[in-house]
Amino acid sequence: MAEPLFDRLALIGIGLIGSSLAQVARREGLVGEIAISTRSKKTLERARELNLGDVYTLDPAEAVSDADLVVLCIPVGACDAMMQTIAGSLKPGAILTDVGSVKMSVIDQIAPHVPDTVHFIPGHPIAGTEHSGPDAGFPDLFQNRWCILTPDKSTSQDAIDRLAAFWRGCGSDVELMEPGRHDLVLAITSHLPQLISYNIVGTADDLETVTKSEVIKYSAGGFRDFTRLAASDPTMWRDVCLHNRDAILEMLGRFSEDLSAMQRAIRWGDAGVLYDLFSRTRSIRKSIIEAGQETPAPDFGRPHEKTRD
Numbered sequence: 001m002a003e004p005l006f007d008r009l010a011l012i013g014i015g016l017i018g019s020s021l022a023q024v025a026r027r028e029g030l031v032g033e034i035a036i037s038t039r040s041k042k043t044l045e046r047a048r049e050l051n052l053g054d055v056y057t058l059d060p061a062e063a064v065s066d067a068d069l070v071v072l073c074i075p076v077g078a079c080d081a082m083m084q085t086i087a088g089s090l091k092p093g094a095i096l097t098d099v100g101s102v103k104m105s106v107i108d109q110i111a112p113h114v115p116d117t118v119h120f121i122p123g124h125p126i127a128g129t130e131h132s133g134p135d136a137g138f139p140d141l142f143q144n145r146w147c148i149l150t151p152d153k154s155t156s157q158d159a160i161d162r163l164a165a166f167w168r169g170c171g172s173d174v175e176l177m178e179p180g181r182h183d184l185v186l187a188i189t190s191h192l193p194q195l196i197s198y199n200i201v202g203t204a205d206d207l208e209t210v211t212k213s214e215v216i217k218y219s220a221g222g223f224r225d226f227t228r229l230a231a232s233d234p235t236m237w238r239d240v241c242l243h244n245r246d247a248i249l250e251m252l253g254r255f256s257e258d259l260s261a262m263q264r265a266i267r268w269g270d271a272g273v274l275y276d277l278f279s280r281t282r283s284i285r286k287s288i289i290e291a292g293q294e295t296p297a298p299d300f301g302r303p304h305e306k307t308r309d
């Protein structure tokens with residue numbers, strides 16, 4: 001096995017993402033030693049039972065004190081408070097990164113605390129599931145997924161290269177992006193779908209004319225897919241909404257307008273509008289599959305699918 005990229009990795013927070021990182025980093029020999037810190041004793045004990053690390057502590061400052069790579073794997077709203085606790089203990093020369101689903105707010109919370117001797121490189125693996133906690137992690141989570149890094153112009157190229165090598169070692173493709181752009185792009189590709197899911201499942205739950213047991217009994221593929229996303233961690237998504245407010249509101253505004261247009265087309269029986277939209281969106285799905293971002297359904301692309309009209 002090749003030399004580890006970092007002698008000591010500190011994982012602050014050990015839920016789905018922290019646990020997955022611990023497992024892949026160890027399996028691939030990316031780091032020498034893993035220090036884990038959690039807020040609660042129960043989670044720390046579970047991480048120990050799962051043998052996710054080498055050193056376990058309830059004190060995040062202790063976990064980072066000798067680490068060459070520090071990864072914050074906590075909700076995006078918790079970064080400022082965490083930095084107040086760990087900033088003074090970061091090792092000179094260390095790389096500090098995060099995995100948060102939002103970048104501008106995380107940078108605003110973290111950057112003011114970062115000592116000059118530490119390289120801060122914000123990050124976001126575009127990989128996840130609806131599950132949370134240390135038991136939810138698995139080492140292949142990041143395989144063939146993008147990891148977006150959003151360093152600023154003054155960041156050391158060597159530090160960026162080292163962090164990118166770490167993520168490639170985890171199986172990801174790495175892309176650099178400006179943080180504001182990241183937040184706008186993810187608002188439509190990730191945050192809006194999540195909010196639509198919460199909303200549709202909430203609406204179904206509130207229906208008075210259809211019983212809950214009917215919703216559960218007859219929930220076919222479409223609704224079922226929404227319930228998967230809607231089962232995601234409430235704290236994580238509450239924080240995403242509060243910390244990517246402007247971009248999410250912008251996308252929700254556009255979405256509401258387009259939904260009204262669809263409502264109008266249905267009301268007035270405008271078959272052309274409906275057919276054109278559904279054809280356009282079908283070709284987007286096809287492009288995603290062709291780009292290798294999604295596993296095709298078993299019958300996708302069969303002749304009858306292509307020729308049906």
Ligand SMILES: NC(=O)c1ccc[n+]([C@@H]2O[C@H](COP(=O)([O-])OP(=O)(O)OC[C@H]3O[C@@H](n4cnc5c(N)ncnc54)[C@H](O)[C@@H]3O)[C@@H](O)[C@H]2O)c1
Nearest residue numbers: 013014015016017073074075076078100101128129132133
């Ligand atoms: N779940 C996903 O699909 C996914 C994907 C990519 C990135 N992310 C991002 O990764 C981060 C972690 O998400 P996760 O899915 O691993 O969550 P998780 O709920 O599985 O784990 C979160 C961890 O943070 C700790 N924590 C919670 N609140 C805290 C606080 N106030 N202070 C300190 N520690 C706290 C928890 O104890 C736990 O160890 C989030 O910022 C999220 O936006 C999540």
Ligand SMILES: O=C(O)C(=O)C[C@]1(C(=O)O)C=C[C@@H](O)C=C1
Nearest residue numbers: 101125126127128129130189190
């Ligand atoms: O559970 C899922 O499939 C997800 O939605 C994961 C997903 C995504 O939107 O792709 C959700 C939020 C994260 O920031 C990254 C990944």
